[in-house]
Amino acid sequence: MAEVVLQAQRIAKFFGERPVLYGLDLTLRAGQAAVIVGRNGVGKSTLIKILCGLSPPSAGRLWLFGQEPRSMAAQQFRRVGVLLHQSLLYPRLTCRENMEFYSELFAIPDAGAHARRWLERVGLQRAADELVSALSRGMEQRLGIARAMLADPDLILLDEPFAAMDADGVALVSSLVREALAREAAVIFTAHAPLEIAGVDLRMFKLESNGLTPFKDEGRRGSLRNLLRRN
């Protein structure tokens, strides 16, 4: 079996007294892809923030590459690529400057050439010298995905990567996901409706009223009851 890249165990998240997520289990191995489907406001973005180690869960445990995020050395984050609900790009820098900055931050040799390659890869070479604040939503999304994938991470988490994308954009993201899987990276992303990517064996999970279930699985109530007993 391939290396376990991400393991989440009985994760729960509360905002104050309000439960946002609970009883959530997920294991992802190298080379696997998973999509989390759920309606707006069901906690998808919160889940991605937890799974990438940015936001600690209120209960439960999370391991990335076998380590808990807070005990991970900063260098380990080289292996994690994230697109959040926000693009994480500086609005008042140009596309090129943003990509060069993050390439330098990831200590990639020849940051300039690397940034140029990625801008071409996501079809933004002509917008390279425009400020990010001047980009359309779809273009910013492309650049955000390029930022997430820039260091060839082993674990890729994307929050709604297909949002605001035109047909070309959808094809682009699909091919980037395929490439990542081909080099044995693990990919997890969210979507508001079920979807498929040609040539990808996608494990689909449904995030519904705060619980995560594989499609066609009826075991959720049981797991919720277990959680209550533990509390």
Next chain:
Amino acid sequence: MKNPISIGLAAATCLSMVAALFMVFVYVPTEAEQGIVQRIFYFHLPCAWVAFLGFGIVALAGGLYLWLGHKVWDDLSYAAAELGMLFCTLVLVTGSIWAKPIWGVWWTWDSRLTTTFILWLLYGSYLLLRAFADDTDGIARFAAVLGIVGVLDIPIIIISVRLWRTIHPAVLLTRQGEHGLQDLRMVATLLVSLAAFTIMFVWLLWMRVATLRLRTRIVRLRRTLALRELAEAHR
């Protein structure tokens, strides 16, 4: 709340406080130069001591919270800050009451007064931060950091304020502690009073932490309840 430690502390506080009051008002001889007002000193100094003690606990518990992550350390830190603020205020008030007849002014920028006042401001900013922050886990870490930084600052504050006042020599350098305590009865009274205030501080701290623990438990129970309601909705 009704546990033996709490009751024991309450009893010890009452006994020692009664003893301290007796000694301050009946037993101890009146100081020759300053007269009756000098007796406030037996409350003033213990207040200053527990105010400093409180600050130490704020930083220590804050550090333990950052290190171990258990909420009880944060509760302890918060409770110590509240009590520290209370006693720091009492230090300033009792000091002023004493200063008016002896020095002729309510306030002077003497080095100890200034230091205490800056400490009081530090406590104030700590409590303001806690009051302004919504009840999140984050605030516990922020408060711990502020508490630690505040305590690190204390030695520098003391040194700088002392230098500041010696460069402009103060007129009023008579310290109540430096004379008048030759009488052993005065020393005994001061020690009993110190003990009484320390025990009272520990008792108040204990009760306040217990209250904060209850608050944490209520949040936890409400969370469980919210989960149960969700489970019902799905049945």
Next chain:
Amino acid sequence: MLEGFGPILRKDLRLEVRTGESTVVLVSISVLILVVMVLAFGPAGARRAEVAAGALWTALIFAGTMGATRALLSERESGCLRGLLLSPVEPATIYAAKLSVAMIFMAQAGIAVLVVLVLFFNLDFGGALLRLLPVFLLGIVGLAALCTLLATVSGRVRAGAMLLPVMVVPLFAPALIAGSKASAAVLAGQPLGAVITWLKLLGAFDVLFVTAGYLLFEHVIFED
């Protein structure tokens, strides 16, 4: 150890050169504070070394809290702080970079105040201004260290922008005493040797709070 320091610093300076916002805001605020002080004390008062030193440090404190807030602000837009946290960069390195940016902002404000002080009030401090430099530098290191750490806290709290000076001023009090006393002595024509105690105190303050900030920053930077 400081991997990522250079890129963050360069990026922030590039943003600042592009917009100039922080420079304009900080310089005008600190000059305004100076003008307020001078109006309150009268122009004759401003020629006195003590008042001039007091005005300088008052302006610095408020420019400092704003400068640190501005240095962190560029990371708030579009969640860029999260981008930094998800990069292979130690939180302490982010602190070091933000501290440097805040110091640069404060230095600009401080220089602006000095220039106004000298030009508009015909002060003839001569070589005293040069001797003021070490006092001034030691002061802004400590101030920037404190403000950068606490601006991260205040940025997460309701009404935090108002809370920042409330937290910073009492903590900075010893350095304020040392800095303004040393500045006044130097402006009055005394040599640096005469204020060496104050300089040592400022140095101790700087070492203490840069270290504390460096070690504690990781506890305030992460979110919940």
